[in-house]
Amino acid sequence: MAVVQNSYSETIRPAVAGMVANLTNADADTRIVETAAGIGFGLAVGQGAGARGAVLGAAAAAGFVGISIRDVVLDPADGDSYPRGASIAVLTEGDIWVVTGGAVAAGDNVVFEAATGILSSLPADASQFAVAGARWMTAAGNGGLAIVRLGGALPSA
Structure with missing residues (x-):
């Protein structure tokens, strides 16, 4: 029988973007992607044109x-x-787990960038919007992995 793998890493990566960190109070919806370029893992998702539609950012x-x-069964292509x-x-x-768009600290408020859906704790402005009921649970530098907790409170339209 052929050897499939003959070397192993001493450690595994702790997480990847879009991975649910734990199942405490976890709740999810299924929507249909409307963004032409698709939507990556661990990014802010906005209401699409359709009732169940989804777009990158908002x-x-x-x-x-x-x-x-993150969906591990999607085609790697x-x-x-x-x-x-x-x-x-x-x-x-x-x-x-998400990749941060700037340095974040545990307890900071969470914002997302309108066009890219990248999450950070930058001040809210015309292109960075605060996520109601959300906070950073862990710290990370720019481009690092950190945990966002969503409280389940969606903003009113």
């Missing part, structure tokens, strides 16, 4: 519906993202 805080959950027209899992409440 034009206002009121459009936020959750964070995209899709580049770690949900393609347009696919069903997307969106975490609406609970803890999820």
Whole structure:
């Protein structure tokens, strides 16, 4: 029999973007991707044109519906993202790993960038919108992995 693997890493990576961190109060929805370029894992998702539609980011805080959950069964050719027209899992409440768009500290408020869906703790402004009921549970530098807790409170439209 041929050897499939003959070397092993001493450690495994603790997480990847879009991985649900634990199942405490976890809740998710299924939506349909409307963004032409698709939606990557661990990014802010907004309300699409359809009732169950999903787009990357949102034009206002009121459009936020959750964070995209990693799907390990998607075709690797899709580049770690949900393609347009696919069903997307969106975490609406609970803890999820994301790649940060700036340094974050545990307890900080969470904001998302309207066009990219990247989450950070930068001050809210015309292109960065606060996520109601969300906070950072762990700290990380820019581009690091950290856990966001969503409280399940969606903003009013």
